[in-house]
Amino acid sequence: MIAHHRKRGIAASLSAAVIVCVACVAGPSAADPVALPTTASDAISRMVEMSRESEQLNQQALTAQADLDAKLTAQHVADDALAAASATVAAAQAEVRRYQPMIDRTVIAQYTGARTNSMFAVLSSHSPQQLVDKMSTLDVLSQQTADTVRAFKKAADAASAAEASAKAADDKAKAATAAAETVRADVSRKQTVLSGSITQVVEAWGALSAHDKATLAGSPFPPGFDRDSLLKDLLPGSGTSALAAALTRIGDPYVWGATGPDKFDCSGLVQWAFKQVGKDVPRTSSQQATYGTPVSKDDLQPGDVVLFYSDISHVGIYAGNGMMVHASTFGVPVAVAPISTTPYHSARRY
Structure with a gap:
């Protein structure tokens, strides 16, 4: 009789654990009627089912963690790319600033009407040699100005491209961070559910007799x-x-x-x-x-x-x-x- 009452006690304990575990695993569908174990062997069977559900949750939680690890790696790569792009922008902008004074002087000279063309050299020269000298000087100045303008444009284009790349890297880094945070929340939820399920299984196992534990093993x-x-x-x-x-x-x-x-x-x-x-x-x-x-x-x-x-x-x-x-x-x-x-x-x- 005592053994009979003990087995019914085991079954009752496992029944409660089954109900809680199914609720944590299945959500709203757990409201469906659950047949309660009435014997020790039935209780063992139910505990195995609960353990099986916990194993599923365990693998889901591990998969979510692996996904999070991958997302965090992607986030780190994106952050590194953003840092590199930002450094490229800084270097390109520094190059633009290097040419800016020369470009400014050229623009001011044009704006104030500086005489730098060939006709001005002809009209203002008093001898053939003076004309040749002025024309040579103007050619050198013209070539230097053209080279400066080309270098400035190249630096400005590089800066624009670097800024566009940095913007794309920034967007990617933000997206990677957001994705990691979403998965992090999923991992936390799955681990919480798994923890509750494990607790129920361990409690149910503890309610078994030594003989029933050996039978289960x-x-x-x-x-x-x-x-x-x-x-x-x-x-x-x-x-x-x-x-x-x-x-x-x-x-x-x-x-x-x-x-x-x-x-x-x-x-x-x-x-x-x-x-x-x-x-x-x-x-x-x-x-x-x-x-x-x-x-x-x-x-x-x-x-x-x-x-x-x-x-x-x-x-x-x-x-x-x-x-x-x-x-x-x-x-x-x-x-x-x-x-x-x-x-x-x-x-x-x-």
């Missing part, structure tokens, strides 16, 4: 799976070597957002395993779905990366014979499991 290897034999048969290579690395983490706990070396979430385990063999694999399951090359399900080989669910929110490493090693969900350590237990999406070879 299950066995690290399916019946008949021989890790030692598999390791001996693996051929050298990035994929199979990464699989070998992942197999050394069997029994390590699942922790949201963890990337090792002794605790992992699903994509964190894949990233860590391939890092051991020199592969810089992206952080999230959705990013990992675009890395490497696609592989059909019929052509899977040990070491291939297998992805699951329509939103690609879970990932593991194929271990051959329909098995994979993965960090499943909270309360379940890193283990080998059939890929058939999870809705298959696609596979990649790194």
Whole structure:
């Protein structure tokens, strides 16, 4: 009777956690009726569902963070470009100022009627030599003026182009900053929702008995799976070597957002395993779905990366014979499991 009441207490605790977690994940649709667990096994099943929802939120939050990191990088690049453009403007304007006095003198001379043409030289000369001297001087002055005007125009054009470039750089920097701020807000929201979901899952797990926790955790290897034999048969290579690395983490706990070396979430385990063999694999399951090359399900080989669910929110490493090693969900350590237990999406070879 006591055990019966204890199980009903576990179920009730998990029921409350389920309602809160579904509300934080699904929003308004959570108003729909939710069937409450009435047995310990049903409660375990519901906790797994809650953990699954938290795993989805975890990958979404990680993806948003990666997007923010990219936006911040773009913002820094845009800021650097703006600084460089501003420096170019300053240099171009300084060049304009260098020629400005000479241009001003030329304009004033023209405005006040200074006699600088050939006819004036003829009329004002008293001898052929004086005429030649005046004409030579006028030619030199004319050439100098023309050179100055050309240099001034070139400097002015460069300044205008630099100002236009700086304006474009400024617009791009402002846009990059705005985009980063938008994503930053999204990251904050997702992390808040994830934190609430995690709290509910941990509380629900804490309500389970030791026996029920062991039942949830299950066995690290399916019946008949021989890790030692598999390791001996693996051929050298990035994929199979990464699989070998992942197999050394069997029994390590699942922790949201963890990337090792002794605790992992699903994509964190894949990233860590391939890092051991020199592969810089992206952080999230959705990013990992675009890395490497696609592989059909019929052509899977040990070491291939297998992805699951329509939103690609879970990932593991194929271990051959329909098995994979993965960090499943909270309360379940890193283990080998059939890929058939999870809705298959696609596979990649790194």
